[in-house]
Amino acid sequence: MFRISRLVVCLLVALVVFPPAALAQGTPPASDDQQAVAQAVIDNMIAGDFEAAAANFNDSMLGALPPDTLSQMWDTLLMQVGAFQSVDDEVTSQAQDDLTTYFFILRFEQLALQASVTVDAEGQVAGLYFKPAPEAPAADDPSAAIARAVIDNMIAGDFEAAAANFTDTVLAAVTPADLEQAWNQFVQQVGPFQSVDDNVGSQTQGTLTSYAFILHFEQATLAAQVTVNEDGQIAGLFFTSPDTSLDNTPYEPPAYADESAFIEQDVAVNAGTEWELPGTLTLPVGDGPFPVVVLVHGSGPNDRDETVGPNKPFKDLAWGLASQGIAVLRYDKRTNVYGVQVAAQADFTVAEETIDDAVAAVELLRDTEGIDPARIYVLGHSQGGYLAPRIALQAEDLGGVIIMAGNTRPLTDLIVEQTKYLLTIDDGTFSDADQAYLDDTTATVEATKNAQPGDDPVMLLFNAPASYWIDLNGYDPVATAQEVTAPILVLQGERDYQVTLDDFAGWQLALEGRDDATFKTYADLNHLFLSGEGDPNPTEYQTPGHIPQTVIDDIAGWITAHS
Template sequence: MFKIILFSLIAIFSFSTIFAQTDNVSKARAFVDLLAKKDFSAAETYFADEVKANLPAVKLAEVWNSLVAQFGNFKRQTDVKTEKVKDFEVVVIVGEFERANLDISLTLDKNGKIGGLFFTPSQTPNQNAETYKVPEYIKPDLFQERELTVGTGEWALPATLTMPKGSGKFPAVVLVHGSGANDRDETHLNPANKPFKDLAWGLASKGIAVLRYEKRTKQYGSKFVADNKFTVKEETIDDSLSAVELLRKTEGIDSKKIYVLGHSLGGYLIPRIGEIDKQIAGFIVFAGATQHLEDVILQQNTYFAMLDGAISKAEQAELDNLKQLAAKIKSLKETDRNSSEFYFGAPASYYLDLKNYNPLTAVKSLKQPMLILQGERDYQVTMTDFQNWKNALKDKPNVTFKSYPLLNHLFMSGEDVPNPADYKKTNHVSAEVINDISNWILKAKKK
């Protein structure tokens, strides 16, 4: 099982300092061939030293076997493209699995060694993949959609505005993603599961406009991560604020009734977003984390290791490595800000920016109403986080809390012991959640 998971992140980054090579496609294809043959020892020899240290053959096997478990057997390589980003050269190969296509992105250094590897859902469709099915609570006749652009310049993002039909000024919600290279629907493992699409169509069916957009790390993946100094400001916050500002200027939107829903990492950052834009009408924390990301990763992986009832020696060794990496993150100093080393997919600057950030302290300064929602079957952001929000905001009369016994991190229902297999089942955001959010917003609108 792939144990290094940051919320919905399926990625390994460990960039070398200089990338430039002309004959990389054949090397990248040969590497993927070795993965398909499960010759992980041979594949490991393609890595730069720093990647080899963090992703030896045994861990590479876990990553690949997890992908196969989630998406079915690997069938073949199809399209390939290359991109130069500053001094980086990136080769992206579309890997066709039984149930989905993945973009396998590799960066190669001046010696032709792989310095970065990550897997993301591909825009190239897979004919065998399940497709999105409209849930019963959605009423397509009651809304319409149009394409917009969030932001301007080099980081402009494709977006979709879902608008209720009819005249008048509608309240609106901006959807802010969790961790990882998410599309505007927050498509998650099973390509039929699109929680942000469920939210947009479900809320629009009840008279609430919704704006969702491609995440910057999805739209500009290799270009974005080539900058080894990015923080959550560039990854998430700036674009969420641009989305709010776009809605304020959009005809048919009540500019005084614009809300922000933050999922997972997005929920963790709600206090930061609210501190900057005090005119936002209210916030929805949707399974929002409260703890430092390196601690969350360690907790998640400990949970995975215990799913079979015991931690093996190999699993304990892996957990010990994760503890050491988490400790290294906590020991980062300002002098490390310009380091090219990546930790769990992010540079030192990312963690230094969050080092002194405590969402539970920062949220107390927000004056707007808030709705805090949590699935009780969520093993990524847990009921401990939900209780942390409740403790921090217990004296705020304009904050509403609700948890759902049967729902997971995507607010989709499940049974038995929560585990990653939940995300492979075709499902939808619970109708109860849609109703609770819409009732809360519409009730606030009447005040």
């Protein structure tokens, strides 16, 4: 579950704007020279000299981001965050293999951004990325010290002390021995621990505050997210790729969201259990009772908005549908809230990851004031769509099922297909190193397809336990969908390279002849149902956007027709 690899980063949409091409071999320039190259990119953009800013871009970068496009990107930033004001003197860096990434804090009128400039062994710029700068907790914040103590004690190897402030629920799921085992697994996979950044991000939701610590290991960088409750106890601990943690990008509502048409309420899925999940019920204004949609996430430790970079597709769906009189429940995924606890489960499957919580959300709504229990719909995106038929059979008596970019082919097959695509997307070439990587991935996929009880998770995809893959290897979404008696709506973006029109055709074939099955594709939409042009790639997920109104209208119209 914790393996940080090129494959995992690609599949879980890590925030890398322009991934570097294969590096030429040579004598690396001095570190100061590399930093000067990165600094020149920042200084020239600030000065408005985009020809000079792009002067040291490698061929891949220059093809994707020529000076005129770089200028447009900068202008877009200024429109979003206001005029540039200053750049901090302190520059931090992170080295991995032949790449060094330098982090600059740029302060604009409305927001501070972190600019990451990656320089390769030849002194060429191989990556450029902007994200909101981490928000430092207040110096007198006692919760920050409690969270930091967890990190410091794990680093020191004192796991009893690290777990001293765990809530009873967390401690029941993750003992000090479990914590030690997880830490040792990290070290085994990504090398010895090296350092932790002083800069700490934070985010508060209700009575919980989460702190993000950036941990550097020999072979990778991880973000540790520690959640502290109002009593000063540790209510969550989770490790992820650093660029996915606590993105504080302000949400700009889409034009179709009428904020006067709905209210939002805090709710809890699995309330009172060890897997209690915080959620939001978006409820239309009025008497009701209203139809309601439960949103089920894709793969990865998603929050309730299914946040990817600056985009929040589940929030778009919630606000868009509620503006048309349809309530929506969204919640933080179990692996988002209880990452370490989940990783400690030897028999973990998609039932614990996704299905059980989606069914619990449906049951919560059956007894919720203002909701029509006869009109509860489940909407699954990506892996959530793949599992939607299974959820529907377990939840029973749903008003309908909506599948957005759900695959009908096994996830293992998709991984090989996606890997091939991503390895050639930069310049169309396929190097010996690419072939070796693909061969390694294919071997891991074959081991995963043939997983047996007791197999070492390190040998399987995502380092998930054998139980996870044995369960999925036996799941047929097409056959399961044929057992679902509720109406089904299947939506697909034609620019989706992760789940493709081949999967869409699988749903069509499975449900052929059913009058209550509806199918719709969108020519310019990608996997997140965001508009784009040209060959789809992970970098476009970092472009701010919204699910188009036509998708919202299609879902709302279908629900109305089947209510």
